[in-house]
Amino acid sequence: DIQMTQSPSSLSASVGDTVTITCRASQSISNFLNWYQVNPGKAPKLLIYATSILHSGVPSRFSGSGSGTEFVLTITNLQPEDFATYYCQESYDTPLYTFGQGTKLEI
Amino acid sequence: QVQLQESGPGLLKPSQTLSLTCIVSGVSMSSDSYYWSWIRHHPGKGLEWIGYINYSGSTFYNPSLESRVIISVDTSKSQFSLKLSSVTAADSAVYYCARVIEVYTDYYYYAMDVWGQGTTVTVSS
DSSP states (O other), X not given: OOOEEEEOSEEEOOTTOOEEEEEEESSOXXXXXXXXXXXXXXXXEXXXXXXXXXXXXXXXXXXXXXXXXXXXXXXXXXXGGGOSEEEEEEOSSTTSOEEOOOEEEEO | OOEEEEEOOSEEOTTOOEEEEEEEESSOSOOTTEEEEEEEEOTXXXXXXXXXXXXXXXXXXXXXXXXXXXXXXXXXXXXXXXXEOSOOGGGOEEEXXXXXXXXXXXXXXXXXXXXXXXXXEEEOO
């Protein structure tokens, strides 16, 4: 099975900052990598699929990059609504989807 | 717009069977570009994919749960369901239903583009 490891596990930042979250796969997954935003009590949101393609309606301050085993989610000009937990998920080993353990972004 | 809503009992005793239903609105479930999925989130841990079903009833389950899971679909009622048998405290989690979409660019990519808000399930004697 593919293992997904995110770093850091938590991150503190301020409104207006730029942050990066890293996701590493235990084997190459090409560009089959998705990012999600999860807030307690709310429906999780798909942010990015296929490593770098922004899902419809997602602000352009979110971006993704990487390939193979290392991937990065970048959020520029942090807004108050961006403070949440972020998960990467591989879609290479379809239909078995594995998530990272999450990165909590705090103010 | 497309919406998913989970429903089911929030409290179970060990060894019981968890039964959850996801009502789908705003879209027909009868498309071969969609898969209907269940995911759970353990407190303090990451997300765990449970399994999915398509409109014709083809399923795939996480091997770690496969012996206890059944996912079914009723397109006439626009809903799909999860049954997890022999639950223990380790099955306490927030359970989400989600739609998996298939997007073709240079390859087929899959992602969960619409999620329900989740329902909390607690297993306790």
